[in-house]
Amino acid sequence: QITLKESGPTLVKPTQTLTLTCSFSGFSLGVSGAGVGWIRQPPGKALEWLAVIYWDDDKRYRPTLETRLTITKDTSTNQVVLTMTNMDPVDTATYFCAHTSAGTTRQDPFDWWGQGTLVTVSS
Amino acid sequence: EIVLTQSPGSLYLSPGERATLSCRASQSVSSSYFAWYQHKPGRAPRLLIFAASIRATGIPDRFSGSGSRTDFTLTISRLEPEDFAVYYCQQYGSSPRTFGQGTRVEIK
Numbered sequence: 231q232i233t234l235k236e237s238g239p240t241l242v243k244p245t246q247t248l249t250l251t252c253s254f255s256g257f258s259l260g261v262s263g264a265g266v267g268w269i270r271q272p273p274g275k276a277l278e279w280l281a282v283i284y285w286d287d288d289k290r291y292r293p294t295l296e297t298r299l300t301i302t303k304d305t306s307t308n309q310v311v312l313t314m315t316n317m318d319p320v321d322t323a324t325y326f327c328a329h330t331s332a333g334t335t336r337q338d339p340f341d342w343w344g345q346g347t348l349v350t351v352s353s
Numbered sequence: 354e355i356v357l358t359q360s361p362g363s364l365y366l367s368p369g370e371r372a373t374l375s376c377r378a379s380q381s382v383s384s385s386y387f388a389w390y391q392h393k394p395g396r397a398p399r400l401l402i403f404a405a406s407i408r409a410t411g412i413p414d415r416f417s418g419s420g421s422r423t424d425f426t427l428t429i430s431r432l433e434p435e436d437f438a439v440y441y442c443q444q445y446g447s448s449p450r451t452f453g454q455g456t457r458v459e460i461k
Contacts, residue, residue, distance in 0.1 A: 234397075276452050277398075279451065293449060337446050338403075339388040339443065340388075341403075343400075
């Protein structure tokens, strides 16, 4: 069974860097076939895809946020880390991580999700 | 980016009734790369349908997806109490992957 869980600060100040960790089980990013993505949802708004990393270290970012985002993986601890720089109140959202398959085209849905973690950006 | 517009925003129905949810894309989407998700407050979102019409593992057959190009539909044939939730559509064929704003299915 695949499970994912997000962790990180609940409150960050404007201009600070956010670091979120996704801890997962039931699969490995050390072998072919898997990826982990991050998605966020501001209060009352739509889900927004942020980034994805695959088993072979292929990384994809939302173009409008690419300069602020970094996604990395640690296969020894089964974790994926997302950092977002220069946080702003508009970045207040629930942040989810999710598993995806690493198909040939890298065009696959997110088939297992974490419950999400709410991050508030405020001074 | 492809904008997905879901309608209606909210749907008020009784258990046993049929629910029809729509998602319209701002440009053509390959049906191979279209999904529907269910989300309940405080819970992990759940993949229901991928490739527009294929049910994910463990999803009951009362859920069905259809559509192509710019118009897609999720149908719940007979609502069960556990089906009252928010439903999102998503396209994952074009970058960035995008989601609709959601349709809330509530008990009447």
